[in-house]
Amino acid sequence: xxxxxxxxxxxxxxxxxxxxxxxxxxxxxxxxxxxxxxxxxxxxxxxxxxxxxxxxxxxxxxxxxxxxxxxxxxxxxxxxxxxxxxxxxxxxxxxxxxxxxxxxxxxxxxx
Amino acid sequence: xxxxxxxxxxxxxxxxxxxxxxxxxxxxxxxxxxxxxxxxxxxxxxxxxxxxxxxxxxxxxxxxxxxxxxxxxxxxxxxxxxxxxxxxxxxxxxxxxxxxxxxxxxxxxxxxxxxx
Numbered sequence: 277x278x279x280x281x282x283x284x285x286x287x288x289x290x291x292x293x294x295x296x297x298x299x300x301x302x303x304x305x306x307x308x309x310x311x312x313x314x315x316x317x318x319x320x321x322x323x324x325x326x327x328x329x330x331x332x333x334x335x336x337x338x339x340x341x342x343x344x345x346x347x348x349x350x351x352x353x354x355x356x357x358x359x360x361x362x363x364x365x366x367x368x369x370x371x372x373x374x375x376x377x378x379x380x381x382x383x384x385x386x387x
Numbered sequence: 388x389x390x391x392x393x394x395x396x397x398x399x400x401x402x403x404x405x406x407x408x409x410x411x412x413x414x415x416x417x418x419x420x421x422x423x424x425x426x427x428x429x430x431x432x433x434x435x436x437x438x439x440x441x442x443x444x445x446x447x448x449x450x451x452x453x454x455x456x457x458x459x460x461x462x463x464x465x466x467x468x469x470x471x472x473x474x475x476x477x478x479x480x481x482x483x484x485x486x487x488x489x490x491x492x493x494x495x496x497x498x499x500x501x502x503x
Contacts, residue, residue: 310491319477319494320430362428366492374443375420375481375492377430 279303280378282365288384295352297381299365302346306367306376309341309348314362314380324350355385390414391495393478399501400468407464408498410478418442419461420492421453422477430477436461468502475499 283298297311308327312320326332326339326348338351348367352359365378391412400406412419420443421433434453435443441453450466465472478495 314428319497320492321494322491325491364430374435375432377422377432379427379429382428 279376282378282381286382291387295355297350297363300347305369307370308368310366311350312364357385360384393495393498397499405466409462412480416480418481420479424475473502
């Protein structure tokens with residue numbers, strides 16, 4: 277079993293729709309969770325971080341964390357073509373001092 | 388000012404050669420990383436250094452040797468390059484992976500290595 281599993285893509289949504297990206301993890305010692313966005317040919321960049329159970333909203337992005345069920349998700353409201361990218365889920369275990377990335381989900385937003 | 392920089396951006400070389408990739412961060416971070424992203428876009432951590440000390444060394448061939456002359460620099464030297472080493476190599480840094488609960492990483496632009 278992979279340490280971090282993301283829903284297999286590619287994911288395609290029409291412009292204006294809600295895009296839902298999911299991530300499950302196996303390391304219960306993980307304390308911090310991140311979503312990175314990577315455009316083709318570019319480096320990953322952080323878009324959201326979440327540390328507590330519940331929802332965290334930032335503009336059109338909402339991260340949801342459920343540590344009991346070991347999943348973290350990212351919702352993108354009013355999706356735009358500029359949101360088309362690969363989204364990487366990552367988690368951090370402070371005790372181990374280690375970050376682990378998922379394999380990514382490629383999102384395409386069609387005009 | 389670029390926060391995390393890497394050189395070169397592109398590297399094309401023959402099998403068997405030895406090459407180095409350099410990374411520098413001006414964020415004052417304590418921890419630096421090397422990642423490999425293959426053709427399938429999977430991002431895998433290779434090494435992590437905290438204050439010039441190796442803290443993570445994933446299962447990579449010993450042909451790969453990281454060197455950290457100071458906490459702002461982490462270079463990657465690769466001996467006897469193989470075809471399978473072709474990938475994009477990303478350097479990253481974070482504030483303090485040892486103590487901080489958060490580990491937001493800032494990535495460099497990447498070095499695309501092609502081994503012929």
